[in-house]
Amino acid sequence: MKLKNFFFIILFLFLAPLxxxxxxxxxxxxxxxxxxxxxxxxxxxxxxxxxxATLKLVVQDQVNEGKTKxxxxxxxxxxxxxxxxxxxxxxxxxxxxxxxxxxxxIAGGLFIxxxxxxxxxxxxx
Amino acid sequence: MKISITKIIIFGFIIFSLSVFWxxxxxxxxxxxxxxxxxxxxxxxxxxxxxxxxxxSEEDLxxxxxxxxxxxxxxxxxxxxEHKYLLSLSNKNSEIKIIGINFKDKKINANNFLKELGNxxxxxxxxxxxxxxxxxxxxxxxESILINNELSVIKKIIGxxxxxxxxDILKLIQ
Numbered sequence: 398m399k400l401k402n403f404f405f406i407i408l409f410l411f412l413a414p415l416x417x418x419x420x421x422x423x424x425x426x427x428x429x430x431x432x433x434x435x436x437x438x439x440x441x442x443x444x445x446x447x448x449x450a451t452l453k454l455v456v457q458d459q460v461n462e463g464k465t466k467x468x469x470x471x472x473x474x475x476x477x478x479x480x481x482x483x484x485x486x487x488x489x490x491x492x493x494x495x496x497x498x499x500x501x502x503i504a505g506g507l508f509i510x511x512x513x514x515x516x517x518x519x520x521x522x
Numbered sequence: 523m524k525i526s527i528t529k530i531i532i533f534g535f536i537i538f539s540l541s542v543f544w545x546x547x548x549x550x551x552x553x554x555x556x557x558x559x560x561x562x563x564x565x566x567x568x569x570x571x572x573x574x575x576x577x578x579s580e581e582d583l584x585x586x587x588x589x590x591x592x593x594x595x596x597x598x599x600x601x602x603x604e605h606k607y608l609l610s611l612s613n614k615n616s617e618i619k620i621i622g623i624n625f626k627d628k629k630i631n632a633n634n635f636l637k638e639l640g641n642x643x644x645x646x647x648x649x650x651x652x653x654x655x656x657x658x659x660x661x662x663x664x665e666s667i668l669i670n671n672e673l674s675v676i677k678k679i680i681g682x683x684x685x686x687x688x689x690d691i692l693k694l695i696q
Contacts, residue, residue: 434553434661447626448661451652458653476659478557508531 568647596635604682608642
């Protein structure tokens with residue numbers, strides 16, 4: 398019995414910091430995606446401003462309540478508008494912003510492929 | 523004259539990129555809360571500055587035709603500047619209730635501030651750690667939010683209320 402308790406205590410001691418570090422990573426990810434509205438081009442992760450400190454407290458509370466990243470972003474977008482998050486949400490108005498890089502990537506690849514094929518053909522002729 | 527498709531694509535891409543940059547240069551990147559007009563205030567409960575057992579919540583605000591929620595602090599110089607306009611609003615119109623939220627301040631300093639300049643507020647709440655300010659979308663003080671009895675934001679004022687804002691609020695609630 399004593400051995401069993403000892404085993405559980407050891408397991409808890411190993412798992413507890415693992416859980417807290419996972420939470421820290423999640424918090425840092427959220428902080429990095431939130432814009433500090435009173436700073437010049439900084440996320441709240443990089444800022445020590447009063448606003449950033451308060452926002453970090455609120456995010457921490459919401460993570461402790463078990464809210465997901467997306468739920469926290471939606472909550473803050475409702476309060477401050479979409480400007481608060483660095484990564485914009487997918488919507489009709491920014492469809493081009495999301496699709497254009499993939500389109501350029503594919504078109505660029507196709508363009509390079511055609512040029513190579515053309516030069517090979519001209520060499521063969 | 524024969525123009526190759528490649529040249530047309532490259533030329534088109536350059537024109538497109540330049541026009542995107544040109545448009546981007548003309549966009550105002552300053553944070554603006556214009557879009558928040560029409561959004562609703564919800565889920566808050568605020569303790570009174572001198573009595574922790576007395577609260578104000580969204581249900582209380584629904585009873586007022588209009589409420590002006592003003593974030594202030596004794597350490598904030600622009601709050602002093604806007605105070606006379608808040609006093610004027612509370613005297614001029616009985617349809618508007620002014621709710622003051624004391625932001626990251628000491629109780630004694632806040633009470634002295636109101637004693638010295640006068641108290642325009644129908645209720646003074648406290649936000650000691652600033653968390654309540656996030657619920658209202660505040661990022662600095664002074665800031666004021668004018669809402670109706672459906673708790674919809676009619677106007678959001680960032681910075682101190684001046685004569686123009688004061689007159690605008692009176693016009694909006696008429």
